[in-house]
Amino acid sequence: MKNPFKRTPVQTFLKADAKLVRSLRARDLVALGIGAVIGTGIFILPGHEAALHAGPAVAISFLLAALVSGIVGMAYAEFSSAMPVAGSAYSFGSVIYGELIGWLIGWALLLEYFLAVSAEATGFASYFNDNILSALGLHLPKSLQAGPLEGGVINLSAFVVVLLVAVIVYQGANLSKRVEDFLVILKVLIILAFIFVGIFYIKAQNYVPFYPKKFQTPPFGLGGISTAAATVFFAFIGFDALAANSAETIDPGKNVVRGILGTVLVAVVLYVSFSLVLTGMVNYRQLDVDDPAAYALKLIGLNSWNKLITIGALIGIFTAMLTMLMGGSRLLYALGRDGLLPKAMGKVDAKFGIPQRAILISTVIAAVFAGLVPLTKLASLINAGTLIAFTFISFGILPLRHRRDIPNDGFKMPLYPVLPIIAGLFSLYFIIMLPWSTKLMVGGWLLFGLLIYFVYGQYHSHLQQ
Numbered sequence: 001m002k003n004p005f006k007r008t009p010v011q012t013f014l015k016a017d018a019k020l021v022r023s024l025r026a027r028d029l030v031a032l033g034i035g036a037v038i039g040t041g042i043f044i045l046p047g048h049e050a051a052l053h054a055g056p057a058v059a060i061s062f063l064l065a066a067l068v069s070g071i072v073g074m075a076y077a078e079f080s081s082a083m084p085v086a087g088s089a090y091s092f093g094s095v096i097y098g099e100l101i102g103w104l105i106g107w108a109l110l111l112e113y114f115l116a117v118s119a120e121a122t123g124f125a126s127y128f129n130d131n132i133l134s135a136l137g138l139h140l141p142k143s144l145q146a147g148p149l150e151g152g153v154i155n156l157s158a159f160v161v162v163l164l165v166a167v168i169v170y171q172g173a174n175l176s177k178r179v180e181d182f183l184v185i186l187k188v189l190i191i192l193a194f195i196f197v198g199i200f201y202i203k204a205q206n207y208v209p210f211y212p213k214k215f216q217t218p219p220f221g222l223g224g225i226s227t228a229a230a231t232v233f234f235a236f237i238g239f240d241a242l243a244a245n246s247a248e249t250i251d252p253g254k255n256v257v258r259g260i261l262g263t264v265l266v267a268v269v270l271y272v273s274f275s276l277v278l279t280g281m282v283n284y285r286q287l288d289v290d291d292p293a294a295y296a297l298k299l300i301g302l303n304s305w306n307k308l309i310t311i312g313a314l315i316g317i318f319t320a321m322l323t324m325l326m327g328g329s330r331l332l333y334a335l336g337r338d339g340l341l342p343k344a345m346g347k348v349d350a351k352f353g354i355p356q357r358a359i360l361i362s363t364v365i366a367a368v369f370a371g372l373v374p375l376t377k378l379a380s381l382i383n384a385g386t387l388i389a390f391t392f393i394s395f396g397i398l399p400l401r402h403r404r405d406i407p408n409d410g411f412k413m414p415l416y417p418v419l420p421i422i423a424g425l426f427s428l429y430f431i432i433m434l435p436w437s438t439k440l441m442v443g444g445w446l447l448f449g450l451l452i453y454f455v456y457g458q459y460h461s462h463l464q465q
Contacts, residue, residue, distance in 0.1 A: 002458045005098035008338070010406055012463070013085035013095070016337050016346075017247040020086065021353035024249040029259025030266075031184045032326075033242050035319030037267045038187065043313040044123045046275045047292025049228040056279035057211035061228035062271040068430070069233065070264035071423040072390045074413045075397050076243045077257035081410030082400060084252035087334030088244035088327070089389040094338070095406070096396045099463055100453065105389050106335055107449035108442070109240060112385030113328030114362065117162060117321050118369035119382060124317040125157035125370075126290035131310040147372035159371035165321045166363035169329065170356070183319045188270070190312030194293060194305070195273050201300050202280030212284075223433070230430040233383045233390075240389055244327040253410020325362060333358035339465070340457040384442035387431045394424035 024032075050058040079092045087094075089109060094102025129145055146152030168179055215224025242259050246252045278287070282296040289295050293313065297306040333355035336345025349356040397413055397420035400406065413419055431439075458464050 002464050004100035004453070004458060006463055007096070007098050008091075008094040008102070008463050010083050010085070010095050013083065013087070013091050013334075017086050019348040019353065020247045022248055022250050024245055024255070026255040026258035026262070028181065029242050029245070029249065029255060030262040031181045032245065032323045033259055033263030034184050034188065034266050035180045036242075036323035036327075037263055038184075038191070038270060038316055038320070042191065042271055042274055043127070043293055043316055044290055045232050046271075046278055047287035047289055047295070049231055050275070050279050050284040051286075051288035053224045053228040053231070054215055055209065055212040055224075055284045056207050056276070057215075057225055058228055058279065058284075059272050059275035060211075061225050062232055062275055063268065064225070065229040065232050066264060066268045066271060068229075068423065068426045069390075070261070070268070071419060072394055072427065073260040073264055074257070074411075075393045075420055075423060076240065077260050077411050078397060078408070078413045079393060079400065080243045080246040080249075080256035081253040081412075082406050082408035084246040084249065084256075085334075086244060086247040086330045086337075088240050088246070088331065089393050090331060091334055092243075092396060093392055094463075096399050096403075097392065099340075099458075099461060101392065103335075103340055103453050103457060104446060104449060105392055106331060106340075107452075108385035108388045108446060109331055110328070110335070110385075111442075111445055112382055112389075113324055113331060114365045114369060115382050117165075117324045117328060117362075117366035118158070118373065120317050120321045120324065121158040121162045121366070121370035122155060122373075123290060124161050124314060124321070125155050127294065127310050127313045127317070128157050128161075130291055131294055131306070132314070135307070154371040156371070159367050161318070162321070162325075162363060162367040162370050165318065165325055166359065166367075168322060169325050169363075170354070170359055180319055180322055183315050187312055187316045187319060188266070190308060190315070191270055191274060194297075194309050194312070195270075195277050197302070197305055198277035198281050198296075201302075202277065204280075206280050206283050226430070226433045227435075230383060230387070230433040233386050233430060240327065240386065242327075244330045247330075253408075257411040325359070325366065328366070329355060329359040329362040332362055339460040339462040340453070343460075384431065384434055384438055387427050387434070388442075390427040391424050391431065394420050394427055 046058055046062070049061060050056065054061050083092060083095060085091045087106065090102050090106030093105040129140060133140065140156060142151065143153040144156040147155055211225065217223030242256065242263070246256055249255050278292060278296055282299055287296070291313065293309045294306050297309055332341070332345050335341040336343055336358060338346070345355070345358045345361060347355065347357055398417055401416065
């Protein structure tokens with residue numbers, strides 16, 4: 001008889017990941033984290049969420065999401081310190097809860113990573129087509145600007161940028177981190193320039209009402225802020241991507257927590273400041289567009305700054321895709337490594353020290369989604385996987401502390417057991433606050449995952465054999 005709740009010994013993962021090259025330091029992880037978190041989340045979502053759910057109070061939504069993510073990030077850091085392996089929440093879940101739960105976490109995150117890369121690519125295409133190509137007098141035909149669901153054939157710019165990111169990721173973690181380190185510094189400087197310039201164009205009346213009454217739905221009138229916060233969790237999947245690179249990190253017990261907490265600090269300051277300035281410059285009702293920062297600058301007549309923020313957005317979204325594709329390919333590699341998906345995905349190339357086939361498959365799936373599916377459809381599905389992983393990882397600290405076979409001399413989450421429980425309960429709350437359509441679609445995806453596990457996974461699993 002197969003035992004779907006059989007737990008994977010952590011030494012199994014450590015041995016399997018020994019071929020991966022450890023080259024990432026704390027500063028590289030901060031760059032990867034900021035690269036992931038400060039992407040579509042800051043350049044696109046503040047406008048949509050202000051217009052649809054929270055008004056100027058979207059800044060509070062970002063603050064709330066960042067704080068909860070920061071607490072969960074500490075749980076990820078403790079797991080990475082105790083188990084510096086590839087696969088992140090999937091691997092952690094397999095060791096703590098058993099193979100089936102680990103598989104479901106991994107399956108949820110797999111959808112998350114692929115859709116995140118695709119959503120970032122679609123956001124990139126929106127800025128690129130509307131601001132760069134149009135400025136050069138070039139206009140792609142409608143059939144090449146959108147997929148079939150929006151009356152076109154393929155979103156060509158989104159498709160191509162996924163392939164370009166894949167070329168960099170394919171060269172290994174060393175090239176990826178060098179590109180990421182440089183572009184992240186440039187991106188943060190451009191965001192700071194937008195905040196500094198935008199402050200002088202804030203109109204107080206745009207903040208009134210700060211939290212419009214039409215968004216003050218249950219529970220306790222915080223429905224709008226909570227829904228916006230649940231939606232923007234998409235931005236904070238970067239923490240899982242950081243943990244996914246634990247097997248390629250030098251001294252993960254110290255460097256992963258520095259990478260995560262450094263990312264949280266920068267994210268809180270930039271997201272809240274950016275949201276407040278954006279909704280102060282332009283009334284929130286006008287911000288339901290895919291390029292709100294560039295649009296706001298265009299409305300107030302700062303066309304030269306409009307070009308600069310467009311370049312910042314393109315760089316920001318590009319770096320986010322870089323981190324997401326790296327994290328997603330490492331997760332796919334981990335599932336293949338353990339036999340839950342075809343073993344070809346778990347192969348590590350001897351020359352580059354990277355999971356080549358996992359990267360190729362991740363690229364193909366992400367590029368197809370980016371080219372054919374619109375951003376709104378992608379974004380609505382992205383958050384549930386993150387929150388499912390956040391819930392299991394937060395509560396997972398409780399059994400982790402009691403595992404005598406997993407010593408941890410590195411970082412440990414403070415205020416145990418109160419903080420892990422608070423993080424888990426908040427993650428559950430935000431799952432409840434997601435739209436019903438999202439919960440139904442993700443529920444269907446998880447059922448499909450269960451089918452794959454019981455038909456294929458458990459019979460090919462190295463652990464079960």
